[in-house]
Amino acid sequence: xxxxxxxxxxxxxxxxxxxxxxxxxxxxxxxxxxxxxxxxxxxxxxxxxxxxxxxxxxxxxxxxxxxxxxxxxxxxxxxxxxxxxxxxxxxxxxxxxxxxxxxxxxxxxxxxxxxxxxxxxxxxxxxxxxxxxxxxxxxxxxxxxxxxxxxxxxxxxxxxxxxxxxxxxxxxxxxxxxxxxxxxxxxxxxxxxxxxxxxxxxxxxxxxxxxxxxxxxxxxxxxxxxxxxxxxxxxxxxxxxxxxxxxxxxxxxxxxxxxxxxx
Amino acid sequence: xxxxxxxxxxxxxxxxxxxxxxxxxxxxxxxxxxxxxxxxxxxxxxxxxxxxxxxxxxxxxxxxxxxxxxxxxxxxxxxxxxxxxxxxxxxxxxxxxxxxxxxxxxxxxxxxxxxxxxxxxxxxxxxxxxxxxxxxxxxxxxxxxxxxxxxxxxxxxxxxxxxxxxxxxxxxxxxxxxxxxxxxxxxxxxxxxxxxxxxxxxxxxxxxxxxxxxxxxxxxxxxxxxxxxxxxxxxxxxxxxxxxxxxxxxxxxxxxxxxxxxxxxxxxxxxxxxxxxxxxxxxxxxxxxxxxxxxxxxxxxxxxxxxxxxxxxxxxxxxxxxxxxxxxxxxxxxxxxxxxxxxxxxxxxxxxxxxxxxxxxxxxxxxxxxxxxxxxxxxxxxxxxxxxxxxxxxxxxxxxxxxxxxxxxxxxxxxxxxxxxxxxxxxxxxxxxxxxxxxx
Ligand SMILES: Nc1ncnc2c1ncn2[C@@H]1O[C@H](COP(=O)(O)OP(=O)(O)O)[C@@H](O)[C@H]1O
Ligand SMILES: [Mg+2]
Numbered sequence: 165x166x167x168x169x170x171x172x173x174x175x176x177x178x179x180x181x182x183x184x185x186x187x188x189x190x191x192x193x194x195x196x197x198x199x200x201x202x203x204x205x206x207x208x209x210x211x212x213x214x215x216x217x218x219x220x221x222x223x224x225x226x227x228x229x230x231x232x233x234x235x236x237x238x239x240x241x242x243x244x245x246x247x248x249x250x251x252x253x254x255x256x257x258x259x260x261x262x263x264x265x266x267x268x269x270x271x272x273x274x275x276x277x278x279x280x281x282x283x284x285x286x287x288x289x290x291x292x293x294x295x296x297x298x299x300x301x302x303x304x305x306x307x308x309x310x311x312x313x314x315x316x317x318x319x320x321x322x323x324x325x326x327x328x329x330x331x332x333x334x335x336x337x338x339x340x341x342x343x344x345x346x347x348x349x350x351x352x353x354x355x356x357x358x359x360x361x362x363x364x365x366x367x368x369x370x371x372x373x374x375x376x377x378x379x380x381x382x383x384x385x386x387x388x389x390x391x392x393x394x395x396x397x398x399x400x401x402x403x404x405x406x407x408x409x410x411x412x413x414x415x416x417x418x419x420x421x422x423x424x425x426x427x
Numbered sequence: 428x429x430x431x432x433x434x435x436x437x438x439x440x441x442x443x444x445x446x447x448x449x450x451x452x453x454x455x456x457x458x459x460x461x462x463x464x465x466x467x468x469x470x471x472x473x474x475x476x477x478x479x480x481x482x483x484x485x486x487x488x489x490x491x492x493x494x495x496x497x498x499x500x501x502x503x504x505x506x507x508x509x510x511x512x513x514x515x516x517x518x519x520x521x522x523x524x525x526x527x528x529x530x531x532x533x534x535x536x537x538x539x540x541x542x543x544x545x546x547x548x549x550x551x552x553x554x555x556x557x558x559x560x561x562x563x564x565x566x567x568x569x570x571x572x573x574x575x576x577x578x579x580x581x582x583x584x585x586x587x588x589x590x591x592x593x594x595x596x597x598x599x600x601x602x603x604x605x606x607x608x609x610x611x612x613x614x615x616x617x618x619x620x621x622x623x624x625x626x627x628x629x630x631x632x633x634x635x636x637x638x639x640x641x642x643x644x645x646x647x648x649x650x651x652x653x654x655x656x657x658x659x660x661x662x663x664x665x666x667x668x669x670x671x672x673x674x675x676x677x678x679x680x681x682x683x684x685x686x687x688x689x690x691x692x693x694x695x696x697x698x699x700x701x702x703x704x705x706x707x708x709x710x711x712x713x714x715x716x717x718x719x720x721x722x723x724x725x726x727x728x729x730x731x732x733x734x735x736x737x738x739x740x741x742x743x744x745x746x747x748x749x750x751x752x753x754x755x756x757x758x759x760x761x762x763x764x765x766x767x768x769x770x771x772x773x774x775x776x777x778x779x780x781x782x783x784x785x786x787x788x789x790x791x792x793x794x795x796x797x798x799x800x801x802x803x804x805x806x807x808x809x810x811x812x813x814x815x816x817x818x819x820x821x822x823x824x825x826x827x828x829x830x831x832x833x834x835x836x837x838x839x840x841x842x843x844x845x846x847x848x849x850x851x852x853x854x855x856x857x858x859x860x861x862x863x864x865x866x867x
Contacts, residue, residue, distance in 0.1 A: 213818050216810065237817035246818070253815045257833025266829070270820040329819065 165228050165244065165336050166190045167212075167368070173222035174211045181207040183393035184223065191336055191368040194359075196379055196404070198372075199390035200412050205372045206250055208390070209341040213247045214240055227337075242274035244336030248326035248343045250372075254314040260325070261309035264295055264332060271333060298331050301361070303354050320351040327358040338362070339370045344378035356381030376408045389415055396421065430490040437461070437579055440491070449550030453562045457579035460566060467571050474571075476753045476785055477695050477724040482667070484576075487611040487639060491582060492520045494541070500525025509845070511597035512537040517604050519583050519612055527597075534590035537599055540615055543586055554588045557619040561645035565673045568699050574671040577613050577641040584615030585630075589652075592623035598845055599626060604634040611639040618645065620652035622677075627655045627843055632690070635663035646674035648682045650704065655683045655843050661690040661853060664721060670696040678704025678733075685842045688715035688723050689853045699728040702736035702764075709738035712841050714850070716857045717750035717782075724753040727771075731759065731797075735766035743838045745776040745831055746784050747861045755787040758801065762793045771801040776834055778808065778865050808865060827865045831858050 167189045174182040181204045189195055199205050211218045212225065214237040225232040227243060235243070255263070268291055273283035299306055304324050314322050323343050330338050343355055359369060359382050371382060379387075379401075387403040388395045391412070396419040397403070407415065415421070431440050441454045466484060467474035500513055505525050512526035514537065526537040536554050547555045562578065569575045585601045603614050620626060632640065640662075648654045660668060668691045676682045684698050700709050711727045729738040738758070746752045758769045775784035786803035808830055816826035835854060839847055 213814075215814055236823070237814065238820050238822050241818050241820045249815070249818075253809075253811050255812055255815070255830070255833060257836035258829065266821075267819045270825070274820060333819070 165368070167232075167337055168226040169212075169223070170225070171223035172208075172211065172220070172225060174207060174218050174220045176207065176218055180221070181218075181393050182211065185390075185393075185395055187388065187395065189337065189368050189370065192365045193386065194363070194369045194371060194382060194384045195386045195388060196371045196373065196384035197388045197390050197395075198374060198376075198404070198407060200374060203390045204393040205374075205390055206341055207393075209247050209250075209339045209370075209372060212240075212339060213237060213245065238274075242271065242278070246330055246333060246335035246338045248323070248330060248338065248340040250341040250343075250345070252314050252322045252326055254312070254317075256312045256315045258313050259310050260313055261295070263313050264329070265291055267329065268294075268332060295332065298328055302328055302331070302358055304328060319346040320348065323347060323355060324351065327355050331358055331361065334362070334367075336366060337368045337370075339372065341372045342374070343371075344373050344375060352378060353381060376404045379404050391415060391419070391421060428490050428492050430488055432486075432488045434461075434485045434487075434576065440489070440580065444491070446544050447548045447550060449555065449559065450544055453559065453566075454579050454581075457566055457569070457575050460569065461572060461575040461579050464572050464575070467573065471571070473697070473726060473755065474695075476751075477722065479695075482639070484573075484611075484639075488609065489580065489582075489611045489613065490519070492518060495520060497521040497539075498523040502528050508600075509597060510600045511595050512599040513602075514539065514585050514600075515602045515604075516583055516585075516614065518606065521583065530595055533593050535593065535595060536586065536588035538586050540581065540584045540586060540617075554586060554619070557588060557647060558586065558617055561617050561619065561647055561673075564675060565643060565645050565671075568673050569671065573641060573669050573695075574643065577615075577643040577669070577671060580613040580641075581615035581643060582613050584617070587618040587626065587628060589620045589624035589626050591621040591649075593621075594625035595627070597627075598843070599628045601628065601630040603630070603632050605638055605640070606634050606636045608637040611641055614640065614642045616642070616644040618654065618656065619647045620649050620654050620680075622650040623652060624649065625653040627845075628657070629843075629846060630656070630658040632658070632660050632662050632668070634666065637665045639667040640669065642668070642670045644670065644672035644698075646672070646682060646684070648674065648676045648680040650677045651679045652677070653681045655685075657685040657687070657842055657846055659846070659850065659853070660686070660688045660694065663690065664692040664719060666691050667693040668696070672696075672698040674698065674700040676700060676702050676704070676707040676709055676736075679706035680704065681708045681710075683710040683712070686713040686715075686725070687842070687850045687853070688713065688725065689850070689857050691723070692721050694721075694723045694725070696724070697726040697728070699730065700738070701730045701732050702738060704733050705735040705766075707733065707736040709736070710841070711738070711740040712838055713742045714835050714838050714854070715742070715744040715752055716746070716854065717744075717752050718747040718857070718861050719750060720748070721750045723751075724755070726755040726757070728757045728759065729769055729771070730761070731764040731767045731769060732761045734764050736764065737768045738770070740771045740773075741838055741841065742773045743835060744774070744784065745778060745834065746782040747778040747865070749781050751783045751785075753785045753787070754803075756789070756801065758788075758790045758792075758799055760790075760792045760794055760797055760799065765794050765796040767794075767797040767799065769797070769799045773803040774834075775803075775805045776808065776831065777805060778831070778861065828855075828858050
């Protein structure tokens with residue numbers, strides 16, 4: 165599958181944030197997007213998933229040739245798009261176990277419908293074992309099954325919960341929005357293990373980060389640098405090191421970016 | 428069947444019943460009290476948001492059905508449904524009744540008002556005495572005409588008596604239903620737990636029609652006793668319900684009262700609870716949901732009359748369409764009730780513009796050395812939560828339904844386990860019936 169982002173522009177509450185993003189991703193590829201705080205990384209993620217607070221003001225996004233931006237959020241999800249949230253919400257009253265079961269059921273029904281089958285007949289089997297195995301793989305305590313989703317979880321636990329959902333749902337494209345931020349090295353390794361497990365011809369990812377650290381564990385095929393709502397340069401793995409060595413000021417100088425006057 | 432056409436015929440109704448004088452005199456007292464005052468209006472604080480002026484209450488007819496023998500439920504009938512006892516009333520008539528033989532042998536009484544009155548002509552049994560006390564205490568707290576009306580006319584209902592130190596492990600189930608239009612029906616539930624006793628009681632109201640229910644409940648929880656009572660309102664949208672409950676919780680006793688108001692078109696309920704001994708522990712919880720043009724007004728009173736008692740009220744509601752919900756919670760602490768620990772919390776979810784929720788908590792504290800607090804919040808569905816669930820594949824309406832159920836989950840978790848599924852599925856039916864476009 166492929167995801168084509170063409171000249172994408174978007175704003176939040178009258179402020180232009182994305183100023184013409186071009187990016188093309190195929191399954192089988194891992195792209196890293198790096199950029200300083202406020203450069204528009206989360207905005208890009210949210211626009212791709214269809215967050216209602218972000219208004220697309222120009223450009224197009226095509227998922228296998230279909231207009232992604234016109235799809236409902238859940239249709240995007242059911243066609244294989246996934247986002248690991250930078251700040252996952254807490255949902256008291258829904259246990260992780262109940263939530264995951266429902267998510268898997270909804271997905272099975274949606275896929276059956278896309279194939280033209282009866283969604284009623286698509287009841288998934290072996291859910292409990294699948295969930296338990298995946299939790300073990302991510303070193304998540306089984307007791308989390310009975311806890312309310314993200315309620316009182318530490319930052320790292322919330323991020324693992326996002327990766328758990330990704331592994332359970334097996335998306336074709338995953339956007340990981342700063343999943344590495346705030347993680348200690350052990351948690352970072354676990355999260356990376358999750359992403360690496362997904363790697364393969366049916367899976368593509370956008371790893372969003374502003375540190376190079378996670379890219380030591382998940383080797384990207386392409387690296388893009390986002391700055392003030394634009395991708396200012398793209399390259400291979402080596403770009404990570406250049407950025408690490410020279411910093412974002414070098415990016416600014418190199419690509420002739422002038423800071424606007426703060427109004 | 429005998430029909431009475433107005434409140435003016437109450438005296439005749441009482442006379443016709445031929446009840447033993449120990450009970451008839453209670454009714455007459457209630458009737459005297461009833462005549463003394465007029466119907467509540469918007470000027471009465473508790474009724475400020477619930478306008479009953481459009482109901483012609485005096486002109487409502489009520490009737491006494493011809494007596495018929497209820498079907499007797501055997502031990503095996505009861506075991507198959509998992510209850511220790513079960514009684515069912517339909518249009519004022521008891522249609523089935525049963526209590527496990529072992530419970531009966533232990534001295535548990537689970538019967539109907541009519542049955543007690545026909546057997547105890549002198550009022551000398553423990554149950555009769557407890558009923559008199561309960562009735563008198565109810566009448567004392569009956570500061571409005573609606574409550575007095577129900578006491579003077581209480582014509583059928585269930586009585587539960589649990590002897591000292593006896594524990595009834597399984598639940599007792601009371602089902603009341605009615606159908607038809609333009610009448611009022613007066614059920615009564617009386618529960619007495621002697622010291623150290625324990626019981627779990629479920630009461631469900633069912634039925635459809637343009638009728639009015641005016642119910643009174645009485646609970647007496649003796650020293651160290653433990654009573655859990657749950658009432659589930661599942662009647663149709665045309666039904667008008669008034670319920671007045673009074674409870675007395677003695678030293679070291681525990682009383683939990685849970686109401687799930689998931690039916691009825693116009694509901695005005697009150698549960699007024701007194702903590703009478705140190706160590707007593709009261710829990711008043713509830714959930715409610717109203718849509719279309721329904722109206723639900725619930726009041727709780729946690730009255731601390733003794734020192735070192737604990738009470739807690741947790742009410743959670745949701746409102747959609749043009750509906751209106753009101754919760755009024757009062758914590759009252761008497762001068763002698765030092766060491767009181769009382770809490771009250773109310774949350775409302777307003778699902779669209781046009782729906783309305785009022786939350787009116789109040790504290791009347793007449794002593795120092797107390798820990799009392801209350802909190803209330805009113806909110807909408809959260810757009811970030813809806814978005815999150817949709818990114819996982821939930822449709823918008825699935826996400827909204829799920830979030831409404833999740834919102835209620837914490838309080839449903841406080842109800843007796845055997846009822847959680849019943850309440851959950853009722854709630855689910857109600858939520859999937861919401862017509863309005865939800866916000867969020
Ligand atoms: N909901 C919002 N309301 C107003 N401004 C926002 C909102 N979300 C993001 N922004 C602004 O948009 C810019 C980009 O934000 P974001 O996409 O979150 O950046 P990043 O994820 O790269 O740190 C920032 O200047 C931020 O303040
Ligand atoms: Mg961000």
